[in-house]
Amino acid sequence: MKFYHELVPVILSVSVALVPHQIANALPAVEVAKIAKSITVLIDNKDVFGSGVIIKQEGNTYTVLTAQHVVSNPSQYEIVTPDNQHYSLNYNTVKKLPAVDLAVVQFTSNQTYAVAKIGNSDDSIEGTTAYVSGFPRATAAINNKIYTFVDGLITANAAKPLKDGYALVYSNNTLPGMSGGPLLNENGELIGIHGRGDEADIEVSQINSTVAYVKSGFNLGIPINTFLRLSANIGIDVGVRPPNTPVATVAKADDFYIQGGDKYKKGDMKGSVADYTQAIRINFKYVDAYNNRGVALANLNDHKGAIEDYNQALNINPRYGNAYNNRGVARANLGDKKAAIEDFNQAIQINPNDANAYYNRGIARSDLGDKKGAIEDYNQAIKINPIDADTYTVRGVARADLGDKRGAIEDYNQALKINPNLALAYNNRGLARSNFGDKKGAIEDYNQALKINSNLALVYNNRGLARGDLGDKTGAIEDYNQALKIDPNLALAYNNRGVSRYQSGDKNGAIADFNQALKINPHSADVYNNRGLARSDLGDKKEAIEDYNQALKINFNYADAYYNRGITYYQLKNKQAAIADLEKAASLYIEQGKIDFYQETMQLIKRFQQ
Known part of the structure; x- marks a missing residue:
């Protein structure tokens, strides 16, 4: 007699990205990259590490701005400069800013290092170019902390920050270890400190044929103007004064947008939808809010509603690659794999280096029985991102x-x-x-x-x-x-x-x-x-x-x-x-x-x- 047992492999579902990825530069990106590399340092110890940016030189003393959580525990840290020199950090000199996730540290050297040029973070509005640099953590596959420079767009600059001072939102594909690194504008000016990002996949509690690894794409930084306003509290003067920005009395679209992303990250999808809806009411052409509301709706299993939002985002910006990617995800979840593949094709045409779109198209091809085609797409995704x-x-x-x-x-x-x-x-x-x-x-x-x-x-x-x-x-x-x-x-x-x-x-x-x-x-x-x-x-x-x-x-x-x-x-x-x-x-x-x-x-x- 012959029994049938069921063994179940796990097919990961398509991943979702929340934000667009387009570039519009004042300086060529390669020039900003040179600036970023010259001012970014690694802050390292045996347990915790992150990144930082040189903001001041006074004699042989250099001051580095970073995220407070990078140096939260008293320990022995090293500052590794762009020329790979290692300098010990005296933890007694660490100064933590009040109520925000920022801190300054110092090291001494007789070498000459570049100092960041301070920009005006108030000018960084939705759609402007942004760059983040830092040192992603090592993995078993890549055992060195390799300097990384990534581009993206500002998607929100809130007047009312989240907890710990986070007010800038951007699309850059950041990684663990880049916290504390500089956020630069298209002119290579320091406009913020990166602190939180879409740095880890979130595994759902069940494995089944629709298990999801969701990428939120919600990266957060603290505006440099926030640092400038608080720096006097810790006795740091970088020679730049913050602009006299009027205190906002009415919430703007960006304020609701950032709250929507924060609720999304915390798993409050209904609250996220409500905030994105408020952002859209204030700015009916807020393309990122439509896209992100679609992602939150999809997490509530309202894939038809999600598609309506992605359609609206594409009506506003027909070159919005991630909206095609996300609409493909929703169509796949509704069973229309062929239409999903068409959307992933469009996303790839707009951005040939979109690893997510190749990954997602591979899933759809696999579901249609085209295993060889799926493997070709996975190969391409791995070529673009070999540590996924x-x-x-x-x-x-x-x-x-x-x-x-x-x-x-x-x-x-x-x-x-x-x-x-x-x-x-x-x-x-x-x-x-x-x-x-x-x-x-x-x-x-x-x-x-x-x-x-x-x-x-x-x-x-x-x-x-x-x-x-x-x-x-x-x-x-x-x-x-x-x-x-x-x-x-x-x-x-x-x-x-x-x-x-x-x-x-x-x-x-x-x-x-x-x-x-x-x-x-x-x-x-x-x-x-x-x-x-x-x-x-x-x-x-x-x-x-x-x-x-x-x-x-x-x-x-x-x-x-x-x-x-x-x-x-x-x-x-x-x-x-x-x-x-x-x-x-x-x-x-x-x-x-x-x-x-x-x-x-x-x-x-x-x-x-x-």
């Missing part, structure tokens, strides 16, 4: 689907090298190891995934399968119980628990589980096949045949159902029907390359013909 663990993970799934299990494991290994806390990659590598017959290695991976996130129902399901294959039926059932505790509608866990109960001799318990699985998913040929086996063993041959018939109605080429129905017909003394079913099963096994099953079936046919 998610892309290695989904490429591993596509390789596994094409039978390249070793290549899949290599990709999962690389993903985990970049992000050792990626539960999805552990789950998927466990599946690949299980398919190689390494059940113990698979269980180790499932254990690690559950150590990272103990609320993953499908990982319990997969570990249950591996335990069952090793003969631990009790442990398998415990895992299925846990999976169903987390997700009571997980039909495949009912199916798999039913198989374990059947194999443990509990045929009635098995049927109860198969019934529950079919109640949740009445279109599963596999569960009908399994229930037919249990019914047959309990003597309900006619009901068993009805189940096999139903399985074959759903899947006419289901070899196992023909095989099992053939045996049941033989038990009912209907030799002719039994042999016909077994011959059909044998032909399907040959087509599917299941030689062992074919040979077993042919032996049965010969026996039945005697």
Whole structure:
């Protein structure tokens, strides 16, 4: 008798970006890059590190402005200058500004280093160019802290800052470790300090076919004018006075925009939608607010509403690449993969270096069965961004689907090298190891995934399968119980628990589980096949045949159902029907390359013909 177990790999869903990526420069970007590199320093110690910017020289003493959280703990820090010289930082000289996430530190050197030119952050309005520089943290894949310079656009400059003084919002693709680095305008002037960004993917609590890794694109900085107004409190004078900006008495669109992004980051999607709506009421052409409201609506599963917002953003700016990307995400979630691919194509045409759009198009192609096309897109995304663990993970799934299990494991290994806390990659590598017959290695991976996130129902399901294959039926059932505790509608866990109960001799318990699985998913040929086996063993041959018939109605080429129905017909003394079913099963096994099953079936046919 042939049972069907369900192993579930994880396909990451398309990622969403909140902000546009266009460039309009006064100085050529390469000139701003030179300025940024000359003034940006690494602030390093054994536990925490970040970036900073040189804002003053007085004799041999240099003053560096950074984010306060970079130097929040008393410790031994080093300042690493652009010429790779290391200078010790005397923590007693650290000065923290009141009520904002800013601090200044000092180092001494007889070398000459460039000092940042202070700009006017009030002039940095929506749509103006911005640059961020700093030192992203090292990973297992890249073990050095490599200086990075990224461009983007200002998307908001709020009059009413968020907590800790954050008021500037920008689209730059920042990374962990860049906190404290300079935010420069198109003239290479310092207009803010970068402090918070879209620096980590957010894993949802469940793994299933629509698991999402969402990128918010909400980067925050503290305006340099804020520093200038507070610097006298810590006795720092950089020779520049802040402008006499009138105190805002009425909230402007940017104020609601930044609040909407802050609520989005905190998971308050309804509050985020409300704030973006207020921003749009004040400025009905606020393209970023339409785009971002669409993302928040999508997180509320209102994909049609999201598409309306993306359409509006594209009406205002037909070259808004991320709105095409995000509309493609919404269309994919509504099942229209072909239209989604058209949107991703458009996003890539606008920005050929949009790794997200390649990633998303790869997901859509994979969903349409084009695994090779998907891999081509993942390859391109990795070429653009070689340290994105998610892309290695989904490429591993596509390789596994094409039978390249070793290549899949290599990709999962690389993903985990970049992000050792990626539960999805552990789950998927466990599946690949299980398919190689390494059940113990698979269980180790499932254990690690559950150590990272103990609320993953499908990982319990997969570990249950591996335990069952090793003969631990009790442990398998415990895992299925846990999976169903987390997700009571997980039909495949009912199916798999039913198989374990059947194999443990509990045929009635098995049927109860198969019934529950079919109640949740009445279109599963596999569960009908399994229930037919249990019914047959309990003597309900006619009901068993009805189940096999139903399985074959759903899947006419289901070899196992023909095989099992053939045996049941033989038990009912209907030799002719039994042999016909077994011959059909044998032909399907040959087509599917299941030689062992074919040979077993042919032996049965010969026996039945005697």
